[in-house]
Amino acid sequence: MAVGRRKVLQVIAGTGAIAAANAVPVRAARAAKAAPPDALGMLYDTTLCIGCKACVSACREANDLQPSWDEERLHHAPLDLNGRTKNVIKLYKEGDRMSFFKAQCMHCVDPACASACMLGSLHKDEVTGIVTYDASYCVGCRYCMMACPFNVAKFEYEKRAPKIVKCELCRHRFGGAQLASTGGFSRFATGHGPACCEVCPRGAVIYGKRTELLQEAKRRIEANPGRYYQDKVYGEADAGGTQVLYLSHVPFDKISLPDIGSQGVPHVAYTIQEGLYRGFVAPVALYGVLGLVMLRNRKKGGAAAPEAQKGGRRE
């Protein structure tokens, strides 16, 4: 069996080499993505939020969503984002420490969900950077839900024709209106911007261009030393950057904003995938190799030889 063993190891090595050649190390074959210059976003400041939940009601009404009923069917009381809730206020409380947290889509600069989607049903708009959803190309595979690091995308499991449900920055309200500079932020006329921001009584969540919001966040940090956790704006670089930014007075991981580094979430998977299949060279090459090996084996009278194939058939 000496010959056979060598052959076997050769094949394993060969296959592995093809896979490995482009897989490892994970070179920066994939450039880091940047937010579009006019990217829209939101800035949420936990120190301003009073937990009034006006944004929760406003979002439900602006998006025409069914209530996420509590047990007695009295209130819209979602426990989390779900198939009827695109925005929710949660409470973090640990001893004396307390903070509200507004959860909704982060509109990542390098969205894992859009990278997961086979036909681009989830798509990052080139101008506004909003991660939009179009159900007409959605097969309901829920890979986007698996991929999202913030568990944002939700599914209408109870429906027979379910869709993915997530915040789209109220883009259906823009209505072709133009952004105008209002107090240093690019805003639509009232009634055309994200409903949550327009209804917030404290300005705890505001919207505008990502560049403006980053600037504002940094200004707040500088103006209020010691107020914000680690003087950090979550989403500036996290997960490759997000368009919804957070300022918090409590540790971010306590309000479910994980420390996931500054690399885009799809980076590893896509580097491998795009590396392996770039230009479709590797598959074609492998195909050629396989074919040629078999042709050579055929000449040596292998199992693929015509006599071997036909000879075994009963006449």
Place this chain on the structure above:
Amino acid sequence: MPVPSRRPFPSSIHETLMLPRFSPDQDSGPEVSRRDFVRVVMTAAAAVGLSGTAAARMAEAVAKGVKPSVIWLHFQECTGCTESLLRTAHPDIGSLILDLISLDYHETLFAAAGHQAEAALQQAMKDNAGKYVCIVEGAIPTKDGGIYCKIGGRTAIDMVTEVAEQAGAIIAIGSCASWGGVPSADPNPTGATGAPMVLKGKTVVTIPGCPANPYNLLGTVLQFVTLGTLPELDDKGRPKWAYGRTIHEHCPRRAHFDAGRFAQQFGDENHRQGYCLYKLGCKGPQTHANCSVMHFGEVVDAWPIGLGHPCFGCTEQKLAFRVALHDTVDIERPTPPDTYPGIREPQGGVSTVAAGIAGLAAGALLGAGYKFSKTLASEAPPTKPSGGSSKKEV
């Protein structure tokens, strides 16, 4: 508050109600200074939210002696809406009917009766054709040609049709006139219905309520009198400024609803604490009205919920006299409660039956596999590797 005194068969309403009139030219009655009058008018305007400018214009209009004619029809009613109006103070009924409007026909307040009254009606219609305000109180029976309510030999249908024809504005006061009210409750033997259903094609302002809040009427009338316009109406003809919200959206006990504090039974501790009455059958979540801010009888908190009884939806045709008093209704525009979900609320779980099935299946498969391998072990001994060709039993 002045109370109308009674005299046997006075010839005019003005004699009936011995009230000061702003009319320096008239002899009877004490005069009222312009300042007093303007004050009355301002109060009236303020009470229903009209601006100071409007009040001034109103005063001007009245000073010019331009008092719009009002013809008030009564049909299948309990007169509660009129009674309710009598108990207003801003303006009081006297100022209203003497100084702000010309109440040219009103069966309850009229001293006149019989042919005299009907003659007054016809005269008023002729003199003010196209300009008078027609107010309808009470439901209108439609069955059997409407014979179940006749005044002066004429059916209600005929009367209202005729009066509404030349009216400048038509207002239906009270649930009965708005959609049928109590007389229209099952089995509705008279075919009672509201004025808008009889006066098809005409704009009828409806002021439902049982009784209607008189200030809703006053506000509408005064707007028409002063500015010549009617307030913005919803799809049922109700002024949006009064009926644009549900009671639930503006209830003083809303915080209790949001916090889950409910009275469970009349007289229990929660009831005494003034907690939310939803579970006792409050129809507030589906009732459009402004009772929570405009109370009744000039007494603070004189409205059902304020007094500890759930709202029964008297303005709403689908609720009042149809849905049982203590049946709960659905919340149409739910908002979050006064609680918060945690950052990570536990969701999902394991069903024991499912775990059982899974375990059984896995166990069965593995067990069968093991058993089979035992069979193999006993029946099929190890073979030896053969040296050369591998042609075997094929």
Place this chain on the structure above:
Amino acid sequence: MSSHAVVHAPVGGELMTPAYKKLLWVVAIGAVAALWRFSMGLGASSNLSDGYPWGIWIAIDVVTGTALGCGGYAVALLVYILNKGEYHPLVRPAVLTSLLGYGLAVIAVTIDLGRFWELWKVPVFFWRWSHSPQLEVALCVAAYVAVLLVELSPAFFEKWRHDASTGLRSLAESGLRFVDNWLVWILALGMLLPTMHQSSLGTMMLLPATKLHPLWFTPWLPLLFLVNCLMMGYGAVVLESHLSARAFDRPLESEMLARLSKVVLYVTVAWTLFRVAEVAIAGDLATIASGMGVAFLIEVALHLAIIWLLLSDVGRYTPATQFRAGVLLVVAGTVFRVNTYLVAFQPGPNWSYFPAIPELLITLGIIALEVALYVAAVKKFPILAGAPTRARS
């Protein structure tokens, strides 16, 4: 190597045996559960949730099911690339198992998809194709099912060549001619496609980068999945061989399987070493001291058990040991895949998942259907090598 003329023949015999009917009952129950899923929706028929959007239908029916269907791929590599004609008799039944495994995985996908009626758009709207690894898996699997059908077609054509109808006869003749002419390129496709999508099944779980436990999140995941599918394929072939021999009263292919087991041994050693070494080099050994670590240890232990069973010459030549190793290959491979797709997937401590009853019934039904279709095909068509014999069950 000498050329082998393998003679294939239907096993023949009664199809509707009592055992077979019991199998069909399991299929029927699964079908009813599937009807329930389609009429009531995913929420009512599964415990899939916003935290765990993928459950056993993906992790077992699709991801593991296709791996079990890699027998054809694994054996083809041996027979056609490494030119080991002695394993030729294993090819056709392996291809059948593969076709069934992949075909039923496609059915499982359709059951799992929330909007399956849009599925036709995936191959058609090519200008919307993203670089999603799942897209590659979907297209590849669809293509592979077609290729498997073509690879298996000689089994049907050989039977139809002797059919009464002229139409079928001429179809069979031209079909056989086509396959004979293009055999090498069809086979090459049949080996290229699984290489692509089985490794992509690994790449797929790299996208939820932040939610996959470090013991499974490695850029080598595609390679691990690829070799794992070969191991599972071999395992499936061994099991199929033994079970068929028993069920259809045929002689054991013990000699062939013994040599195959040696190949499997090397592959398993390589995989297991690589698996552990990679974790160590990545510096994640410490994470083994955790709940997840137990899952990892079970994975490794199962693979070590395979190695231990197959190490000795005698062991490899013992049918019972071959069979047990085959079972362990399937179980170990399944554990690795289920670990990657379910156990090591951590959406958050507040989420938990266990399959609901309809999910289990459908999975069992699909497995039963695969067995039932295998038995029917093997009895009616020339799949297994050798002259017809009387089948036992």
